[in-house]
Every structure is written in structure tokens, then in C-alpha cells.
Amino acid sequence: MTIETGLLAAFAAYALIWILLGGYLFFIDRRVRRLERELGTLRRVPGLLPDHESGAVAKAGPTW
């Protein structure tokens, strides 16, 4: 194996690391956007989110 092969392997490994980590951040971002869309829909339901600023959403609690 030459030095070039070793360096190429090292750079390929680093590129793959950042593709994986970047991909995960992209996945999180997509879920945040979907959540924002769902919240937008919920805001149109009358009386469901009466006082968003007071933390009514935060106090709502989990499903189970």
C-alpha cells in the first residue's frame, strides 16, 4: 500500500463520518419541519391552544 492509498482511505473515512452525521442532522431538521406543520394545523382548531404564550402546550403532557 502506498502513502497515497493510506491518505485516501483516511479522507474517505472522514467524508463518510460527516455524511452520516450531516444526514442525521438533516433527518432531525425534517422532523422539526413536519412538527411545525402539524402545530400549524392544530392552531386552526378552535379553543385547542387558547393561550400559547402561557405555556398551555408545555403543560399538556404526553399521550401516555
Next chain:
Amino acid sequence: MINQSTGRTILGILSFLAILLALALVFLYAPLAADPLTGRALPEQKIFYFHIASAWNGFLGFFLVFAFSIAYLWQRARRWDRLATTAMEISWLYFTIVMVTGPIWGRVAWGVWWTWDPRLTTSLVLWLIATAYLLTRALVHSGERAAIICAALGILGFVDVPIVFMSIHWWRTQHPVLITTESVGLTSPMLVAFIVSLFAFTLFFFYLLWIRASLASAEDMVAHLQERARERL
């Protein structure tokens, strides 16, 4: 008082800076390793810095899953299950990095992508346990049932962590053993680059854990609100 959002941003910036510093140290400061027999330069050794850092964080993730799973089974509070799932997701991500970078190094150093070495095999088993956990989470629709199954899987899966860690001492292996209780097979600049890489990846681990846990919590709240909305309609 710093709110959660500012805290997350600060941690994100800090981990980004730490990763940049680690990259600079690995590629510009740490010297190339040399073969002790032939003296030939080994540039592929640069993979080691983030390969080990990822493995360490994968183990850390499994430990957190273990602790959160016990807390969930003890208290049956949804937040423990949420945290365990989040930690497993990130642990799986880091272990995937280990499983990808290891064979790249192996192809250059050993001439093969994969061999059924004890360290490699036990690591693959751990990665498969993490995959099974996440698949269970995705495929079992009853929330509480999935949480119990995953908590059991998280606790049992953690048993493999010490086996992976000790495999290079317990069995004959061709996996390199650089760090032992007696010595560290690294020169001082290499050790500095390694410690900074380890720190940077750990910081990034906690950043990912924080943003993913916040997202999971927000998803639960929205699901709850959707249920209430359906009751009203």
C-alpha cells in the same frame, strides 16, 4: 439564566469549534505514524482518532440507554423511555461510524474489509442489538409495549459492551491494542489530537442528545394535542 434554546445553540457552536480544532490537530499537528519494523509511514492511522472517539460515544450511549431503561421500568415515566430511545438512536449512529471506518482502515492495513476477529464480531453484535432496538421502536405500534420490550433490550444489550471492550484482552485478536493500563502507544502530539477528538465527539454527542430529546418531547406534546383535537371534532 440561560434558556434551553440558547443553551442548545451554545453547545452546538462549542462542539462545532471543538470538531474543527480536532480536525486541525489530527491532520496538521499529529505526525504520521510509522511501521515499527519497516519505518514506512502509515497515513491510514489518522482514521484511529475518530474511530475510537465514535466507539467511546457508542459505549456511552449504550450506558445511558441501560440507565434510562432501568429508570423507565422502575417508574414507568414516559420521559425515561423517550431519553433511552434518543440515546440509542445516537449510539447507533456512532456505532455505524465505527462499523464504516473500521473496515476502511482494515482494507489498507490488513488487506481485507472484514474478518471474524473477536473485537469485530462482538462490535457487529452490538450494532445489531442497537438496530433491533430501533426497529422494535419503529414497528411495534403500542407505545407502552414497545417501551417495555425496548427497555429489556437496552438492559440486555448493555451486557455486550464490556465484552466488546475486553475482547482484545480475553481472546487472540489482530485488532490493534494501543491503550493498556501499562502504556499508551502514542506520541505526545498524537495523544493531544486523540484527547481533543474524544472531547469534541463527546460534546457533539450531548448536543445531538439534547436536540433529539427536545424534538421527541415536542412530538409527544403534539401527539397529545392531536388526540385532544380529534375528541373535539
